[in-house]
Amino acid sequence: MLLSGGLDSTVCTALAARDHDALLTLSFDYGQRHRAELERAASIARHYGAEQLVVSIDASQWGGSALTDPAIAIPEAGTEGIPATYVPARNLIFLSVAMGVAEARDADVVVIGVNALDYSGYPDCRPEFVDSFRITAALALKRGVEGRPVTIETPLIDRTKADIVRLGVDVGAPLHLSWSCYRDGSVPCGECDACHLRAKGFAEASIADPALA
Amino acid sequence: MLLSGGLDSTVCTALAARDHDALLTLSFDYGQRHRAELERAASIARHYGAEQLVVSIDASQWGGSALTDPAIAIPEAGTEGIPATYVPARNLIFLSVAMGVAEARDADVVVIGVNALDYSGYPDCRPEFVDSFRITAALALKRGVEGRPVTIETPLIDRTKADIVRLGVDVGAPLHLSWSCYRDGSVPCGECDACHLRAKGFAEASIADPALA
Numbered sequence: 001m002l003l004s005g006g007l008d009s010t011v012c013t014a015l016a017a018r019d020h021d022a023l024l025t026l027s028f029d030y031g032q033r034h035r036a037e038l039e040r041a042a043s044i045a046r047h048y049g050a051e052q053l054v055v056s057i058d059a060s061q062w063g064g065s066a067l068t069d070p071a072i073a074i075p076e077a078g079t080e081g082i083p084a085t086y087v088p089a090r091n092l093i094f095l096s097v098a099m100g101v102a103e104a105r106d107a108d109v110v111v112i113g114v115n116a117l118d119y120s121g122y123p124d125c126r127p128e129f130v131d132s133f134r135i136t137a138a139l140a141l142k143r144g145v146e147g148r149p150v151t152i153e154t155p156l157i158d159r160t161k162a163d164i165v166r167l168g169v170d171v172g173a174p175l176h177l178s179w180s181c182y183r184d185g186s187v188p189c190g191e192c193d194a195c196h197l198r199a200k201g202f203a204e205a206s207i208a209d210p211a212l213a
Numbered sequence: 214m215l216l217s218g219g220l221d222s223t224v225c226t227a228l229a230a231r232d233h234d235a236l237l238t239l240s241f242d243y244g245q246r247h248r249a250e251l252e253r254a255a256s257i258a259r260h261y262g263a264e265q266l267v268v269s270i271d272a273s274q275w276g277g278s279a280l281t282d283p284a285i286a287i288p289e290a291g292t293e294g295i296p297a298t299y300v301p302a303r304n305l306i307f308l309s310v311a312m313g314v315a316e317a318r319d320a321d322v323v324v325i326g327v328n329a330l331d332y333s334g335y336p337d338c339r340p341e342f343v344d345s346f347r348i349t350a351a352l353a354l355k356r357g358v359e360g361r362p363v364t365i366e367t368p369l370i371d372r373t374k375a376d377i378v379r380l381g382v383d384v385g386a387p388l389h390l391s392w393s394c395y396r397d398g399s400v401p402c403g404e405c406d407a408c409h410l411r412a413k414g415f416a417e418a419s420i421a422d423p424a425l426a
Binding site: 057058061065086089104123 | 268269270271272275276277278295299301302303304305306308309310312314315316317318337339341342345346348349350352353354355357358
């Protein structure tokens with residue numbers, strides 16, 4: 001389970017814990033400025049008694065994103081096009097590492113909480129990317145050659161944020177532990193795209209955000 | 214340029230230096246047991262006056278390969294099937310990071326020295342993997358959405374090892390700096406698959422290996 005500690009991956013972790021055995025959460029210390037995420041990911045993994053693997057890969061070495069380069073400001077919500085918070089090839093890299101881990105550990109399933117409806121417009125959250133990645137990963141892995149490719153599940157890909165909030169409540173996901181804000185304050189900023197999308201989801205689901213309680 | 218410090222990527226770096234401007238070499242400290250590779254990669258990058266980027270990602274955290282797990286022995290050359298030196302998803306991960314670096318640095322081309330003729334049978338060296346990866350990467354990146362995907366060049370993919378040796382000599386590649394052995398001694402072991410393939414290449418090209426001088 002690819003677990004960032006955000007809302008979507010927290011709900012997805014709840015689904016993975018419900019549907020699969022022997023859960024391992026995979027999180028990345030990639031030089032992101034909001035360290036809160038990783039602490040939340042650890043708490044969520046503990047909540048489910050999952051093995052937690054944190055892989056370090058310092059994307060600030062090459063930069064190109066507001067999330068890894070302090071010199072690039074986090075934009076307010078609602079900017080046009082692909083925003084400055086886009087991290088080049090992030091999901092491509094994360095899914096690739098997940099494939100390596102899955103093959104090494106003989107895991108049958110990788111779950112990722114990508115969502116292409118209420119999202120920030122990142123190209124590597126789109127279904128066409130994930131579909132193509134499935135094919136590529138099957139060609140890359142020994143398991144693929146052996147005819148038993150690792151399955152990649154994206155249970156949230158076509159859901160609205162409100163749907164995801166409702167689903168999370170239904171399955172008892174620890175939403176109070178999740179962290180969505182792109183900024184690194186002690187409380188969510190309320191103004192970045194991630195805070196905006198999260199607030200929209202809870203508002204449309206008519207549910208109070210337990211992380212703001 | 215994805216530069217491991219082995220024979221193939223050294224020859225490929227010579228080609229990249231000949232054919233492209235503003236060379237950056239990308240190497241990985243992935244927990245491999247043969248540290249000699251990384252020292253050689255640094256020397257080769259210096260030889261070409263290239264910027265060198267070394268990215269750390271500790272694949273020994275999940276294991277599954279003789280190259281990253283000291284408990285798994287490096288097999289002798291000639292074992293059947295995909296050997297224990299296979300690192301799950303290695304080229305998938307390396308190429309994915311290369312895509313992130315290329316997009317962040319606005320590089321137009323990524324060069325990788327994969328070879329599917331005189332090779333160890335790794336699935337992620339095959340042309341069908343690279344072809345599929347090109348499609349996936351174009352879908353993952355902002356550059357792909359913008360209609361200017363990063364080109365992935367594999368100039369060695371259908372060459373024999375002897376061809377690669379001859380090509381390396383022709384283009385003046387610093388073959389004396391390259392390191393192929395899977396083991397971590399001070400001199401190549403001569404018995405692993407990598408040593409075996411290298412020796413075969415030099416022998417068939419009727420050229421003495423300058424790294425053994």
